[in-house]
Structure formats: C-alpha cells, structure tokens
Amino acid sequence: MTTVLRPHAEDDHAEELALLAKEDDRVRPPGWKLSPWAVTTYLLGDGDRISPKYVGARRIVEVAVATLATDRALLLLGVPGTAKTWLSEHLAAAISGDSTLLVQGTAGTAEEAIRYGWNYARLLAEGPSRAALTPSPVMRAMAEGRIARVEELTRMPSDVQDALITALSEKTLPIPELNEEVQARRGFNIIATANDRDRGVNELSSALRRRFNTVVLPVPATAEEEVDIVTRRVAQLGRSLELPETTTGMAEIRRVVTVFRELRDGVTEDGRTKVKSPSGTLSTAEAISVLTNGLALAAHFGDGVLRAADVAAGIVGAVVQEPVSDQVVWREYLETVVREREDWRDFYRACREVS
Template sequence: MTATETRQRPPAEQRWAADLALLRERDAAPRPPGWQLSVDAAKRFIVGDPALGIERKFVGDASLIDRALVSLATTRGLLLTGEPGTAKSLLSELLSAAISGDSTLTIQGGAATTEDQIRYGWNYALLVSEGPSERSLVPAPMLRGMRAGKIVRFEELTRCPLEVQDSILSLLSDRVLAVPELGEMAYAVEGFNVIATANTRDRGVNEMSAALKRRFNFETVFPIPDLRTELALVEAEATALLRRSGVPQAPPREVLEVLVTTFRELRSGATDSGDALDRMSAVMSTAEAVSVAHAVGLRGWYLRGEPGDAADIVACLSGTAAKDNPDDLARVRRYLEQQVPRKRGPAWKALHDARFGLPG
C-alpha cells in the first residue's frame, strides 16, 4: 500500500494494536499455553476497560465472552450461532486477535469451498516439475494455524457440503493433520483451535453431522436486547463509517432513533406499545441498521450538503426490505402508513410524509 492508500477495514489486531500492546504490558495473570494474553486480559480487550482507556468492541453478554474464552482454552472448538447480523464474525475476529494476535487465518464457507481451501493444496507447476515437496505444498488456514499455534476462523460452516465439513473431524479430535503425499503428520502447536460461525437461518442447508457437533461447544449470539444500547452502537459505527467516507457528521440522533426503532419493531413483529405487526422475513439486524444509517448519511451529505433525515430512511430502506421476499415491501409500507402516524416527533412525521418514496 502507498502512503495515500487507506484500508477500508484493517484486521482487529491492526485496528486496535495499541490496546493489545497495553494489555500485554500490564498482563500478569497466567496465560493458557500458546496464548498472547490471559483470559482476563482477552476479555477486557473485547468488553473494554475504562481504567486503561480501552474501548468496548463487542456489545453483548459479558458471560458469553467468558464461556467462549474458556472453550477456546480447551481442546474443543467454538461454534457461534445466531441470527444474521448479530456480530458473530466480529466476535470471532476479536477472540482470534486477543488470543493469537492474528485474525487473518480465515476460511469462508460456501457451496464451492473445497478441502484444499481448508487444509492444504499444491503449487502444480512445482508439483509437476519436482514432485511433492515442502516447497510445492501450499498450506491453507488449518495447516498454517496448526503449525503456528493460532486460532483459525471458519465462517459460515454450515454453508459447506457435509463431506467438506467432515474434513476437519480428525484435526479437531486428534489435533493432527496427515499429509500423505509427503509421508508426514502435522501436529498442532499449543494455542491452535477453531472458531466457527453458523447462521440459524441456514439450519437445514447442510446440517452438521453428530460427530462434528461433538467437537464444538455451541454458543448463541443474541440480538442487542434494549433500544438505548443498540442506538448507541448504530450511532458510533455509522459515525465512523461516514468519517471514512468523507462525511463529517452523522444524521441527527433523533433520526437514528427513528431508524433503530423501525428496525427493532419490524424485526420483532411488535411495536413498543405492544401492537402486533407482520414480522419481516428479511434480516433487520443491527448490522443492517448500521448499513442503512451509513447510506442515509451519504445520501444527505452528497446530494444536499446536509446530514441525512428521516425521509432518506425510506429511500434507503427498500434495499434492505426487498432482499428475501417481495411481500416485505408491503409490510414496510403498512408499517409506515399504520404505525408511524401513532408516534410523536418531527422525525416520525417526516418518515410518514416520505412513505410514498418507497418503490413498488
């Protein structure tokens, strides 16, 4: 990268390198074998430590962090499950950065994922000219993680075919990976473990085998339970994204409160006052709310030279609402027409007035 280039999203160990260095310097507690930090320091890296000026990076149940860290200190992997957009991948990244100082050993699961992308492959030009050798071997994340004693992240595990999922059975149970072409066995170094993620909406796509399930401890990551906490998170993340996009300020707080409340009510299928709604089939997660808040701010600043407003929410909402089911746009329209007029405040009125901007 040149001096003028900026990464859109650096890995956690680079983004918060100062926090990790400070915690390592102050960390006097015992560390599990192969870990960069103790369990307590790793937790403080994730949930924050105001006394040291370390910001909170994951909004969720602190006891979940305790259980996740303890699981990773054992010989069982950790599987984070939950609805899309609940920050499972972020938590996986933070855990890896805290434990290994490296969150980049990542496998992205999918229908086209192969064993070569998980375990190891070959440089075929060298393989043909020299035969199997260490020089022609191309280690994939699992082999690299085992050799270096680091955490490997397996995103969307259940999106992979069953035979690909089961390719990690032996290395999870025996901590060894055979390389028969070289007549060698790769034994895991202390510190190696696996964090996998799986969306509950993908259940049944490629259900995990019972044998593979036994090799993981399961933890569910739930949506943020209260409005204030979710609003503060959306505001902070949207402000940071807009700053990187050249926008000096986020939409007003009352506009973001309208956005977050709308997402929460459409997600839960009920208003704060208890009225029932048609629940959306689209994912109305916190992560989606951040994306819409980012788009609202961009729209306001680059189209009009001002912060985004509630009318921009309607213009940006359709891209989220229409992803899975065309009927979701009708659900949003009913919400704007029937529920929004019952709410008080100029931002809610602006949202209602802009309802005709919803396409379809």
C-alpha cells in the same frame, strides 16, 4: 495503514492490544498473547482506555474465551447480523495477534481450503514435496500455534465440514502423499461461525458438533442496547471511510432501530399493535448499513445533518426483499404505525416518496 479501507483488528487496535499486553500480569495459556481476563477486557472495554468491541452480556464473552483456553473448538451460532464474524475476528486478534487465517465457507468450498492443496506446476515438475504443497489457513494455524477462523461453517458441504474432525480431535493433519503429518502447536484452536436462517444450510454431523462448544449470540436485548451498538459502529465506519463532517441525528438512529425491532418482533414497541414481519432478518448489521449510507447522502448531497430523507431509501430497500409480499407488509406498517406517530411525519413522507 492509511490507504487500507478496513484494517485488520490487530492493526486497527494495535495500541490497545500493546497496552493490555504490557499491563497483563495474569496467567496466559500457552501460545496466547494475552490472558483470558485481558482478552475479555479487550472485547468489552474498560470504560476508559480500552474501547468496547462487542456490546452484550459479559458471560457470553467469558464462556467463549474460556472455551478457547481448552482443547475444544468454539462455534458462534446466531441469526445473521449478531456480530459472529466481528467477535471471531477480535478474539483471534487478541489471542493470536493474527485474525487473517480465515476460511470462508460457501457451497463451493473445497476440502483443500480445510486441509491443503498443491502448486500444480511444481507438483508436475518435481513430484510431491513440501515445496509443492499449499497449506490451508487451518494447516498454518496448526503449525504456528494460532487461531483459525471458519466463516459460515454450515454453508460448506458436509464432507468438507468433516475434514475438520481429525484436526479437532487428534490435533494433527495427515499428509499421506508425503507420509508426514502436521501436529498442532500450543495456542492452536478454531473459531467457527454459523447461522440457521439462510437458505442452503448443511447441518453439522453429530461427530463434528461434539468437537465444538456452542455459544449462541442473541440479538440485542433492548432498544437502548441496539441504539448504542449502531451509534458506535456508524461513527467508526464514518471515520474509516473519511466521510465529510456530518451531524449524526440520534432521532434517525432511534427511528431505524425502532422500525427494525418492531418488524422483527411482529409488534410495536408499546405492545399495542401487532404487525406483520417481512422475509428479511432486519439485523443490527443492516441497520448500521442503512445509517452509514444515510450519512454519506447527508454529507455529499445534503446539508451535513442526517435526516429522514437520507435513511428512507435504505430502510425500504432493507425491508422489501421480496417485491410482492414484503411491499404489502411495508405499506401496512407505514399506514397503521408510522402514520399515527405525530413526531414521525417527516419520516412517513420520506418513506412514502421512495416506496
């Protein structure tokens, strides 16, 4: 796995999963690798041997895990960058030992991605047969008793979304061409993610929404919580990318998080100054990206210490999505907020240079 840029969760954390499985003496739902208690411990960490994968309210994780132990599917809902995909991957890894049964939702996703397709060369040569059928990740999950993941469910066309209804309600997938069906084995379920902030969203039908329990993932409640999340992920990404040794400046991490939170919330941290919000989401995931890019700059072109100049270009690029309106918002924020902070002078100068 040393040559893999991003190992799957079940590979990257294989030792932790094996440790939990060995010590887990609680009741496991049919088809699960771990008990709900052990899955929750894997996700939140134990402060010692198990690292936290998700930083947030324990109750949110418990509700999500409990949902998957029933016959209800799970819908993770939230604004972009709230770790919906991250959480769904680790849930699937802990429950099924396999997070790869994935359908990526787009405006062009076809119904075959949910149901099944055909190997047309074999279909023409042999006619309809099991050998000519190409199962979707959902069909494989049903046959193997595993978790299937559907990313960006609301980006799919409505008729494609509704192809899930039979699988979720009847726990079966008909194959009329063969006069057969695939029945779900114990352990099968679906985790879907969705957000309503992006353009091109297709609302779920009421029939489909009834088949899901919805868990809303919030943005980090406090600056300290967000700093903790960003620090952990930046360190993990730095190791996986094998960046040269650098000194991660906590001051720069706090600045980036503070800027994102203030522009997101429309008010400064002390509540004294209102600011305009740009068009982008300025999510925690984007803050992680800005800082990871800054670490690469510091490692390869600097002195190995993360400084204001290393994050300035990335943060401007994240904030200024619309060239005209966002540029006005950013300049106003620089001049009315950043410039007035005595200990932010280097950050102000760096941002001015790239703006």
